[in-house]
Amino acid sequence: MSTLAERIRLARRRGFVGRTDELELFGRTLRTSPPEFSVLHVHGPGGIGKTALLGMFAELATDAGRRTLRLDARSLEPSPPGIQDAVGEPATGQVILLDTYERLAPLDDWLRESFLPALPQDAVVVIAGRNPPTPGWLADPGWQELLRVLSLRNLPPAESRGYLAARGVPAAHQEGVVAFTHGHPLALALVADVLTQAGGLAAFRPEQEPDVVRVLLERFVDQVPSARHRAALEACAHVRVTTEELLADALGGADAPVLFTWLRGLSFIEHGPHGVYPHDLAREVLDADLRWRNPRAYRRLHSAARAATLRRIQGSHGFEQQQALFDFLFIRRNNPVVGPHHPWEALGRAYAEPATDRDLTAILAMVRRHEGTDSTTVASHWYAHQPAAFTAFRGIDDDLIGFEATLSLHEADPAQIGADPAAVAAVDFARRHAPLRPGDRMIHHRFFLSAEAYQSASSATNLFAMTACRHWLTTPSLAWSFLAVADPDYWERLFLDLNFRRCPDAEFTVGGRRYAVFGHDWRAEPASAWYEAMGRRELDPPASEPAGAPPGPPLVVLSEPEFRTAVRRALRDYTRPDALAGNPLLRSRVVVEGPAPSNVDSLRVLLREAAEALRANPRDDKLYRAVHRTYLEPAASQELAAERLGLPFSTYRAHLSAGLQRITAWLWRRELGGAPPTES
Numbered sequence: 180m181s182t183l184a185e186r187i188r189l190a191r192r193r194g195f196v197g198r199t200d201e202l203e204l205f206g207r208t209l210r211t212s213p214p215e216f217s218v219l220h221v222h223g224p225g226g227i228g229k230t231a232l233l234g235m236f237a238e239l240a241t242d243a244g245r246r247t248l249r250l251d252a253r254s255l256e257p258s259p260p261g262i263q264d265a266v267g268e269p270a271t272g273q274v275i276l277l278d279t280y281e282r283l284a285p286l287d288d289w290l291r292e293s294f295l296p297a298l299p300q301d302a303v304v305v306i307a308g309r310n311p312p313t314p315g316w317l318a319d320p321g322w323q324e325l326l327r328v329l330s331l332r333n334l335p336p337a338e339s340r341g342y343l344a345a346r347g348v349p350a351a352h353q354e355g356v357v358a359f360t361h362g363h364p365l366a367l368a369l370v371a372d373v374l375t376q377a378g379g380l381a382a383f384r385p386e387q388e389p390d391v392v393r394v395l396l397e398r399f400v401d402q403v404p405s406a407r408h409r410a411a412l413e414a415c416a417h418v419r420v421t422t423e424e425l426l427a428d429a430l431g432g433a434d435a436p437v438l439f440t441w442l443r444g445l446s447f448i449e450h451g452p453h454g455v456y457p458h459d460l461a462r463e464v465l466d467a468d469l470r471w472r473n474p475r476a477y478r479r480l481h482s483a484a485r486a487a488t489l490r491r492i493q494g495s496h497g498f499e500q501q502q503a504l505f506d507f508l509f510i511r512r513n514n515p516v517v518g519p520h521h522p523w524e525a526l527g528r529a530y531a532e533p534a535t536d537r538d539l540t541a542i543l544a545m546v547r548r549h550e551g552t553d554s555t556t557v558a559s560h561w562y563a564h565q566p567a568a569f570t571a572f573r574g575i576d577d578d579l580i581g582f583e584a585t586l587s588l589h590e591a592d593p594a595q596i597g598a599d600p601a602a603v604a605a606v607d608f609a610r611r612h613a614p615l616r617p618g619d620r621m622i623h624h625r626f627f628l629s630a631e632a633y634q635s636a637s638s639a640t641n642l643f644a645m646t647a648c649r650h651w652l653t654t655p656s657l658a659w660s661f662l663a664v665a666d667p668d669y670w671e672r673l674f675l676d677l678n679f680r681r682c683p684d685a686e687f688t689v690g691g692r693r694y695a696v697f698g699h700d701w702r703a704e705p706a707s708a709w710y711e712a713m714g715r716r717e718l719d720p721p722a723s724e725p726a727g728a729p730p731g732p733p734l735v736v737l738s739e740p741e742f743r744t745a746v747r748r749a750l751r752d753y754t755r756p757d758a759l760a761g762n763p764l765l766r767s768r769v770v771v772e773g774p775a776p777s778n779v780d781s782l783r784v785l786l787r788e789a790a791e792a793l794r795a796n797p798r799d800d801k802l803y804r805a806v807h808r809t810y811l812e813p814a815a816s817q818e819l820a821a822e823r824l825g826l827p828f829s830t831y832r833a834h835l836s837a838g839l840q841r842i843t844a845w846l847w848r849r850e851l852g853g854a855p856p857t858e859s
Contacts, residue, residue: 188238195235196345196364197338198228201329205236205305209243209274214303216327218295220316221307223331224447224458225398226365229307232331233276236305240274245303247274252282259289273302280308287313291322333362333460346371356383361459366395385467392471395464404441410480411438412445416465418484419509420454420502428487429480452765452778453502466513478718485510485714492652501530504645514717516676520636520644529638530761531646534562534569534582541579542569546626549633550665553690558626560598561586572629572642575761576748581639583627583646589620600687601625601694605661608685613700619658622650626663634665652710657701661685667695676716678704739847742767746843749782750810759783769849787811789845793838802838809835 201221208215221229233249240247248266255261262283266275275298277283283290295304311330316322334342339362343353348371356374360366369391370383385392403409407430414429415421421442427435439455442448447458457465470477488510491503511517534542539562547555562569565586572581588602596602605623615621624647629639651660662679664670671681679697686696704712745764752758756779764770765778775781790811793803804824814820821831 191234192238193345195231196342197334198232198235198331201232201331202235202239204327204329206239206243208303209240209245213301217298217300217303217325218322219303219305219327219329220312221305221329221331222309222311224309224461226363226395226460227331227333228364229331230278231364233278233305233307236274237276240276240303245272245274246270247276249276250278252277252279255283257283257286259286259294262286262290262294269298269302271299271301273299275302275304276307277305278307280306281310284310288315291315291319333360334364334367335362338362339367342367343371346375348374352383359383359385359460359463361463363460365398366391366460366464369394385463386471389468389471392464392468395460396468400445407432407434407438408441411442413465413469413476413480414484415442415448415455416457416462416469417480417510418488419506420451420456422454425454425487428490429483449766452760481510481718482714485710485717489652489710492649498530500649501645504648505641507648508641508644511713511717514676516672516716520640520670520673529572529574529580529642531570531572531642533567534571536566538569538571538579538582541630542571542582545579545582545628545630549628550692551690554692557599557601557689558584560595561625564591564595568625570642570646572639574638575763577758577761579630581627581629581637581642583643584625585646585650586623586625587620588623589615599625600689601661601663601696604685604687605659605696605698608661608682608696608698609659611684613659613702615658618656619702620654620656621659622654622657622661624650624660624662635669651699651701652706657706659698659700661696661698663687663694663696665692665694670695670697678709678712742847743843746786746846747839749786750806750839750842753783753786753810754813756783769846785846785849786842789842790838792845793841799838799841801834802841805831805834806838806842 204215205219208219221232223229237247237249250265255265298304312326312328316326333339336357339357339360340350340353342364343356344350346368348356352374356367356370360370370388373388373391374383400412403412410430411421411426414426418425418429421439423435423439426438430438442455443450447461448455449458456462469480485507488503488506492500492507495503539559542562543555543559546558561584565584568586569582569584571579572583574580586602588596588606591602596606602623602625605621609615609621624643627634627639627643629635629637631637632639634640647660647662651657661682662674667681674681674697677699679699682696682698685698687694699709701709741763745762745767749759749762749764752762759765759779759782762782764782769785770778770781774784790803790806793799793806805820805826808814808820808824809817814823817831817835818828821828824831826834
């Protein structure tokens with residue numbers, strides 16, 4: 180180790196974490212003659228680790244004895260002569276690593292059509308930038324064989340924790356850092372700097388580290404055109420999803436279409452079925468920055484977003500109202516009392532609808548499993564008398580994942596009330612403390628269960644919170660609402676934060692188990708006043724936080740196994756658009772950048788296009804026919820499909836399996852930013 184440069188090089192290697200597949204791919208092509216690819220296009224948001232990865236590529240190329248040239252477009256003259264001067268005379272086996280490629284967008288055609296084709300055939304070029312390849316790369320049959328595309332994702336939790344451990348961050352603080360950074364490499368590095376400089380004595384608080392937030396923000400947003408654009412970006416970071424209508428409602432003015440179009444074009448803005456939303460870390464950074472930089476503006480934005488959400492809740496019905504209620508829950512995410520009870524990543528991934536007779540058997544089985552036979556008898560009693568009180572919670576496969584039952588006790592007769600100790604106790608409590616007046620209504624959230632998690636945080640508890648808020652905010656003349664829980668210690672702080680006080684006189688026992696009850700008198704604190712009180716607590720939460728960190732936001736992209744599962748599910752639901760509406764592929768890049776205005780329509784078009792691609796080769800027409808008869812225009816059963824195709828069932832299954840694999844590969848390649856694979 181004769182020079183300081185060698186020590187720096189080794190330190191950089193020690194500090195590099197993850198990207199095993201990317202390094203293996205690049206190292207393999209350096210060892211292959213001719214190379215597996217000529218151009219590797221790496222893309223991802225600012226700070227995702229593109230430059231660091233290029234540094235490791237340079238190390239591998241140097242170790243392989245290749246002449247290696249690293250260039251950054253920020254320091255190049257953006258012209259053909261400028262590029263040619265920087266590269267110099269091409270050499271056999273040369274490796275060129277070109278960073279910040281988005282700065283060379285005007286030269287993209289020239290580089291693809293003139294400069295790169297003139298390099299020696301064993302040269303390897305790596306292009307790194309924020310944006311995926313332009314259509315010119317993907318549509319050219321020649322480049323389809325020579326181009327590989329890597330969409331860089333955040334580091335998974337295990338690698339994030341490994342990096343933090345290597346940087347000396349105590350294990351007790353690692354989960355909080357991972358929750359804030361979501362595995363974003365630059366964020367991990369900056370937060371690790373903060374903690375190590377502080378001696379690891381305090382957990383990281385983004386609002387207390389404005390310099391970290393500022394650096395991250397600068398990496399995400401190169402230049403904001405105006406104060407209105409900045410306001411639109413801050414609004415997008417503050418709410419769950421942003422639409423043009425929401426921008427107009429929250430910000431006012433006639434420029435919402437222009438602002439929304441600008442948002443959609445940002446590299447860290449994702450597109451979903453209900454609007455646009457920022458990359459997880461971008462959301463955290465932008466929201467924390469505004470809160471630190473301009474608290475008064477943050478309060479104005481929060482108030483405007485809440486007001487717009489309340490108008491949507493009270494002015495809509497069905498699915499649209501559910502989405503508005505999810506938005507209301509999401510706005511509350513920064514309240515540390517609320518956070519641990521809601522997996523925010525699951526918001527919008529399940530839905531609620533009125534339960535039907537076909538759900539009753541599963542509902543009663545759920546109650547029996549978690550609460551016993553006596554409680555099951557009570558649930559059956561109420562379904563017989565108030566079936567409309569029961570709401571089914573369904574997942575993306577339409578499976579029943581939970582339910583809730585909100586009873587209208589003001590409509591029940593004495594015999595119905597007498598069959599349930601909970602109803603008896605609630606009615607007696609209201610009579611003693613604040614009796615109903617003519618026209619008043621009293622509801623009891625008698626049951627809420629997740630099939631798997633019972634009353635712990637889950638998609639079902641999200642849906643219950645949404646359903647309960649709907650009752651509280653939209654039920655006319657609501658007087659009392661009561662809520663029964665099996666574990667009051669788990670729920671008490673949340674319900675106190677919601678201004679629901681514990682009502683010992685309304686508690687009850689069923690099947691040997693004691694249930695706690697919380698209640699609220701909406702005449703003493705009407706819904707409008709309650710809503711305002713919740714807003715103040717969202718901005719000024721209690722000083723002390725509950726034990727345990729809130730669950731982290733969702734991953735932006737699907738892993739390959741998840742993607743395969745989602746493709747199979749989408750093919751199975753191809754003829755059922757309502758079922759497709761819950762498929763996770765709707766939030767994948769291949770669909771949101773798809774060919775149709777609706778994401779469901781885009782998914783259907785892509786599935787058919789992927790299947791039709793099988794017909795490009797006559798040998799594979801049999802695979803297409805198996806897929807077509809099973810999914811696109813399905814027979815009543817697979818046995819009947821095989822019969823109509825004139826195939827033995829085992830042969831039909833083999834063709835179908837091969838077709839599924841090829842369709843999934845076609846879509847996965849598109850998801851990662853490359854062209855669909857071509858067949859020889």
